[in-house]
Amino acid sequence: MNPDLMTRTLLYLDGVSVSFDGFRALNNLSFTILPGEMRAIIGPNGAGKTTMMDVVTGKTRPDAGHVIFDGKVDLTKQDEAAIASLGIGRKFQKPTVFESHTVWDNLDLAIEGARDPASTLFHMEGEERDRIEEILGIVRLRERRYELAGALSHGQKQWLEIGMLLAQNPKLLLVDEPVAGMTDAETAETADLLREIARTHSVVVVEHDMTFVRDLGVKVTVLHEGSVLAEGSLDHVSADPRVVEVYLGR
Amino acid sequence: MVLRRLLYALALACALLAPVQPAIAQADTASLIQALGEAKNYTELEQAVDALAATGDSAAVPALEALSAGALYTKKLGGAVLIGVERGADLALTDPLTGESAGTEPAGGYERIRVNNRLRRALRGAIGALTLLSPKPDVRQAAAEAVYKNRDAGALEILEEALAKESVASVRVAMIEAKAAIQLAGEADDATKLAALEIIEKRGGRESLALLGQVSANASPAVAEAAQAAVKKIQAELQWWAILQNITYGISLGxxxxxxxxxxxxxxxxxxxxxxxxxxxxxxxxxxxxxxxxxxxxxxxxxxxxxxxxxxxxxxxxxxxxxxxxxxxxxxxxxxxxxxxxxxxxxxxxxxxxxxxxxxxxxxxxxxxxxxxxxxxxxxxxxxxxxxxxxxxxxxxxxxxxxxxxxxxxxxxxxxxxxxxxxxxxxxxxxxxxxxxxxxxxxxxxxxxxxxxxxxxxxxxxxxxxxxxxxxxxxxxxxxxxxxxxxxxxxxxxxxxxxxxxxxxxxxxxxxxxxxxxxxxxxxxxxxxxxxxxxxxxx
Amino acid sequence: MKGGFLLRGLDRGGLIFLAIVLGVGILVPALNLLVPPGNPFHVPGYAVSLVGKYLCFALLALSIDLVWGYCGILSLGHGAFFALGGYAMGMYLMRQIGARGVYANPELPDFMVFLNWKELPWYWYGFDQFWFAAIMVIAVPGALAFLLGWFAFRSRVTGVYLSIITQAMTFALLLAFFRNDMGFGGNNGLTDFKDILGYPVQAAGTRATLFFASALALALGFLLCRAIIRSKLGKVLIAIRDAESRTRFLGYRVEHYKLFVFTLSACMAGVAGALYVPQVGIINPSEFSPAQSIEMVIWVAVGGRGTLIGPVIGAILVNFGKTYFTAAIPDFWLFALGGLFIAVTLFLPKGIVGAVTDWTKRYRKTPSRPDPVAPKPAE
Known part of the structure; x- marks a missing residue:
């Protein structure tokens, strides 16, 4: 552990290992995200991208290693709700919105605020109306605010989920394959949206789509077999022969 | 010890499953039992008893035991010999050989076959000879177990005779235990009783516990104390058996x-x-x-x-x-x-x-x-x-x-x-x-x-x-x-x-x-x- | 702010429902007391008790729906909460008998005298006071639900596992209450009640009052549920039902929400049980049987879970059918009930109310603001 580095970073992973029935999904994984940074994480299937997110958000407990958030909190000791309250938002690979709630209610549930039952029970509508309207505008769902989220198209669900992330106003956004199943035009728009968000938040994007990663134009971390293979600009890592080998096969 | 008990169980199971006596022997025994009813005086009766004992057929034992207990009757009409238990003015009858019920009839139609002390001794000898001296080890074993349970002091003599002849180890053990039980329950010096105690303690089981309970009442302090210790030891042993029994119940339920x-x-x-x-x-x-x-x-x-x-x-x-x-x-x-x-x-x-x-x-x-x-x-x-x-x-x-x-x-x-x-x-x-x-x-x-x-x-x-x-x-x-x-x-x-x-x-x-x-x-x-x-x- | 909270449930639909329930609550006793027997409008006494019983069942169904329809927790042990509320009330009623029992013991209920008990067990203390019993009616089921929920929800026991645990819980209680040593009357339970609050239980006036109390309890329960469902907490509950882990990632402590709603639901069930006992005149361990609890679930399923009117309709319909068929063709009832379970799950997953709503929506073909509480058919 490097205490100096740790206090300066927003997210600090050090020697994290996870194994399922003997299969090592994460193998001594270490990397850091600085405050305000946007980072793309790529890697072939089974590289441990989703498991990494699971560890950060508290879904999976690592067998070893430290995950420090904001220079002080050890995330491996917290559960999902606590981690979310600390300011880490997550968008899932498969869009998960509350399908029998309206778009509006989805955002209302996500919006910053007290999360305990007593507060929600006596919560009065309207306090966050303006903010929800604003987010609806950003994710272009203003027209469909009263429709059930289940009735949205795949791309719209992805956007709604990003909107929910915005509503949460987290310090760190973990975005898992935001453009899967989107058209090229939608992909480009999503890249714009994420860049916009990155101005005020730290963002980690996991993505397969290389054009999209290029559009983002940020530092890239390549994962392979549960640990970092290479790190740097997209051009830099694509020139790395080990990365080429991993992606193109042996 | 477990092995020994297993052997017991096996022997007992063999005894239960053993085929019935050959038909010829049965017929012979039946006529000899009939002869008990035909005897005119004690001497003739004793001869009939001896004749029965000579057959070596243990099927005759119930009849002899009934005779000894005064529960053997002859029917006045026809002279059939039956075991009877008094039920008010009636007799509940069973066939002495097969053990089957023969109904209930007024006691007036039957005459009890009387015995005297001399005859009782002869009977005890005959029963002992038929069982403890039987050529079949399983019959001897069962007899020894029976003596252990009733602790009849009169059986001591024939038990010792049988013990001297006994060659099968498991039956021998049963006889030694039976002898110890008689010694403990009856009159004997402290040394004998203490030796007997040791044997009983080794045997264990609920019956031994009952026997030891009676001992402490009428014995010298030394014997009573030893009996107490033996009771404790047997109880501890029984607890283990209870646990084993529970496990078997549990496995069965499982x-x-x-x-x-x-x-x-x-x-x-x-x-x-x-x-x-x-x-x-x-x-x-x-x-x-x-x-x-x-x-x-x-x-x-x-x-x-x-x-x-x-x-x-x-x-x-x-x-x-x-x-x-x-x-x-x-x-x-x-x-x-x-x-x-x-x-x-x-x-x-x-x-x-x-x-x-x-x-x-x-x-x-x-x-x-x-x-x-x-x-x-x-x-x-x-x-x-x-x-x-x-x-x-x-x-x-x-x-x-x-x-x-x-x-x-x-x-x-x-x-x-x-x-x-x-x-x-x-x-x-x-x-x-x-x-x-x-x-x-x-x-x-x-x-x-x-x-x-x-x-x-x-x-x-x-x-x-x-x-x-x-x-x-x-x-x-x-x-x-x-x-x-x-x-x-x-x-x-x-x-x-x-x-x-x-x-x-x-x-x-x-x-x-x-x-x-x-x-x-x-x-x-x-x-x-x-x-x-x-x-x-x-x- | 809290005053406004309950009023939140009072929209048009809520008002109509309240009007109907309270109307029935007044009309049925009135027709029983004021209209002379022989008049075609007279409601006989047994019918008042019978409908009163249905109202208690409706409140019970409402409590099950709150956890199942809105939070996805299928409890197969709500009969236990109902019965515990009933026993608490039964204990009060037993103490009111006083020296009028068969053995004329002023202190001990008859069954304790029969068992040769010399003094009242400690857990019977206080039940001679109505207020104490009334608190216990809510506190005992609530405490049990809280305890079970505390462990289960924290360990993330969900779905069928939770259902089976709740079933095991009520089964364990069934066995326990059958025991004479428990001090709750064993097999026979508590019965032969005389007075409630000084009024004879069997009297027409008491019966009418109990009926009205049941209607009022149902109305209040409905209002409470409605207010909860329409609050942000209600939205969180539905979010938990549809995507539990997603809700966690938004920062909500799912276990706290589940615990709240499960405990509240158990308290409601306890109240229903407490009102049920004086009207039927007996409470015995059979109320704890797992079969009873599953039957309650089908009331909710028939009416339509995830709607608040559905369980009320379902409870009344199914129990009316049960009363009718068990008298008319007893052998047929279990076939009908079993068939109902299968038919509803296969063909009517949203229940009667859900089906009617769907049908009217299709008929109107105007997708205005949809009902935010419509249940998802697939669990």
Whole structure:
């Protein structure tokens, strides 16, 4: 552990290992995200991208290693709700919105605020109306605010989920394959949206789509077999022969 | 010591199963017993007794014992010799040779055969000679055991004679113990009594305890103290036997639970289908057994002993067919909706129960035990029934067969493939709907087999299945869903725990404790004893 | 702010429902007391008790729906909460008998005298006071639900596992209450009640009052549920029902929400049980039987879970059917009930109310603001 580095970073992973029935999904994984940074994480299937997110958000407990958030909190000791309250938002690979709630209610549930039952029970509508309207505008769902989220198209669900992330106003956004199943035009728009968000938040994007990663134009971390293979600009890592080998096969 | 007791049990079992005496000897003995009634004076009677003793036929013993006790009578009309017990002015009569009842008749029609002291001694000698000196070791053994129990001081002389001749080790031990018992109960010096105590203490068991209890009352302080110590030691030993007995009860209960739960381990554990009608599959198996026995009773009575063997495949097929019908008719529409499957199958269980109630009536139906499943035997201080023993064996066989089926057959392979990754299995060309139906049918069929076994120990009524459903679910969850070994361990653990709680808490409270324990256990290990790990489980 | 909270449930639909329930609550006793027997509008006494019983069942169904329809927790042990509330009330009623029992013991209920008990067990203390019993009616089921929920929800026991645990819980209680040593009357339970609050239980006036109390309790329960469902907490509950882990990642402590709603629901069930006992005149361990609890679930399923009117309609319809068929064709009832379970899950997953709503929506073909509480058919 490097205490100096740790206090300066927003997210600090050090020697994290996870194994399922003997299969090592994460193998001594270490990397850091600085405050305000946007980072793309790529890697072939089974590289441990989703498991990494699971560890950060508290879904999976690592067998070893430290995950420090904001220079002080050890995330491996917290559960999902606590981690979310600390300011880490997550968008899932498969869009998960509350399908029998309206778009509006989805955002209302996500919006910053007290999360305990007593507060929600006596919560009065309207306090966050303006903010929800604003987010609806950003994710272009203003027209469909009263429709059930289940009735949205795949791309719209992805956007709604990003909107929910915005509503949460987290310090760190973990975005898992935001453009899967989107058209090229939608992909480009999503890249714009994420860049916009990155101005005020730290963002980690996991993505397969290389054009999209290029559009983002940020530092890239390549994962392979549960640990970092290479790190740097997209051009830099694509020139790395080990990365080429991993992606193109042996 | 355990070995010795095992030998005892074996010897006793041999004695019980030994073929009846040859017919010629029987006839001879019968006429000699008849002669007892024809004797005109004590001398003639003594000669008749000696003649009986000379036959060496232990079948004569009851008659001689009755004579000694003054319970042997001759009928005034015809002179038949019978054993009689006074019932007011009447005599309850039994045949001295066969032991069969010969009815009750007025005592006035009978004359008691009188004996004097001299004759009593002769009788004791004759009985001892017939039993303790019998050429058959098992008869000698039983006689020694009998002496041990009644501690008749008069038998000491002949016992010592027998002991001097005895060559079979186990019978010798029994005789030494019998002698010690007589010495302890009767008049003897302290040294003899202390030596006898040691022998009794070694023997152990509840009867020795009773004997030792009597000793302390009329003995010198030294003997009484030694007796006390011996009592303590035997009691400690008996406690161990009680634990062993509890374990056997627990294993027996565990095997019943295993049989009830194992079908569920397939439908719930492997397929993830909540079948609340599982208990009714068990009930169907039990009623199939009843039907098979009905047909056999009316048409082929000779086959009764194999009725269970006939019922087994039939119950498997009937319950399995009902299972396939349920899967095709209801459950396949509800895959992925476990709570609704639960409700629908509960509804089905109500219908099945009511249907059986309408057809067979609400009362218990009689299902008989074949001869090879009835009766009991002892090992040391614990007793086992053959029925329970067979159910344990049967439960393990079913378990092993299922294990083999899942591991070694193409159907088993397909089942595992479908449960692990349905879509992948389908694209490999496995007909997943067919596999679903077969898996469910298999689970139900196994429940039917359990029904055959349970019909032997439980009431066959429409409610039979309901009594097992909650237990079965508890066991499958406790053991770990999707793991047959977990079900095995879970069933036997819960069975044994239950039986250990029973003496302290009573049957009902014990069951409550077990339920509460499992409820708490699931909180600690939500996925059971042997949880499946890995990423697939997380989703 | 809290005053506004309950009023939140009072929209048009809520008002109509309240009007109907309270109207029935007044009309039925009035027709029983004021209209002379023989008049075609007279409601006989037994019918008042019978409908009163249905109202208690409706409140019970409402409590099950709150956890199942809105939070996805299928409890197969709500009969236990109902019965515990009933026993608490029954204990009060037993103490009111006083020296009028068969053994005329002023302190001990008859069954304790029969068992040769010399003094009242400690857990019977206080039940001679109505206020104490009334608190216990809510506190005992609530405490049990809280305890079970505390462990289960924290360990993330969900779905069928939770259902089976709740079933095991009620089964354990069934066995326990059958025991004479427990001090709750064993097999026979508590019965032969005389007075409630000084009025004879059997009297027409008491019966009418109990009926009205049941209607009022149902109305209040409905209002409470409605207010909860329409609050943000209600939205969180539905979010938990549909995507539990997603809700966690938004920062909600799912276990706290589940615990709140499960405990509240148990308290409601306890109240229903307490009102049920004086109207039927007996409480015995059979109320704890797992079969009873599952039957309650089907009331909710028939009416339509995830709607608040559904369970009320379902409870009344199914129980009316049960009363009718068990008298007319007893053998048929279990076939009908079993068939109902299968038919509803296969063909009517949203229940009667859900089906009617769907049908009217299709008829109107105007997708205005949809009902935010419509249940998802698939669990």
């Amino acid at each position: 095997s019943v639970l295993l049989l009830a739960a194992i079908g569920l381990a397939i439908t719930f554990g492997v397929m993830g289908v909540i079948n609340m009608a599982h208990g009714e599959m068990v009930m169907i198996g039990a009623y199939t057994t009843f039907m098979v026995q009905e047909v056999i009773r009316t048409s082929f009575p000779a086959l009764f002993d194999v009725s269970i063997l006939i019922a087994l495949p039939l119950a498997f097929l009937v319950a399995g067919a009902v299972g396939v019908a349920i899967e095709r008719g209801i459950i396949r529409f509800l895959y992925g909706r476990p709570l609704e499957t639960l409700l629908a199958t509960w509804g089905l269980s109500l219908i099945l129960q009511q249907a059986v109630r309408t057809i067979f009536g609400p009362t218990n139906r009689e299902v008989g035990n074949p001869s090879w499943m009835s009766g009991a035997f002892d090992i040391g201080q614990i007793s086992l029934t053959y029925g329970r023993l067979w159910i344990v064996v049967f439960g393990l066989i079913v378990f092993a067969a299922l294990m083999l089926m899942l591991r070694r057959t193409p159907l088993g392979l397909q089942m595992r493939a479908v449960t692990q990754n349905r879509r992948m299995a389908a694209s490999m060309g496995i007909r997943t709907p067919w596999v679903d139906a077969m898996t469910f049918g298999l689970g139900s069929g196994v429940a039917g087999l359990a029904g055959v076994a349970l019909s032997q120990i439980d009431n066959v009524s429409p409610n039979l299945g309901q009594g097992y459903i909650i237990d079965s679910f508890m066991i499958v969850i406790f053991g770990g869903v999707g793991n047959l070994w977990g079900t095995l361990v879970g069933a036997f653990t819960l069975g044994v725990v239950n039986k250990f709680l029973e003496p302290y808490a009573g049957a009902v409270l014990g069951k409550i404790f077990v339920l509460v324990f499992i409820i708490l256990f699931i909180q600690v290990r939500p996925r059971g004893l042997f949880a499946l790990k890995g990423r697939a489980v997380e989703q």
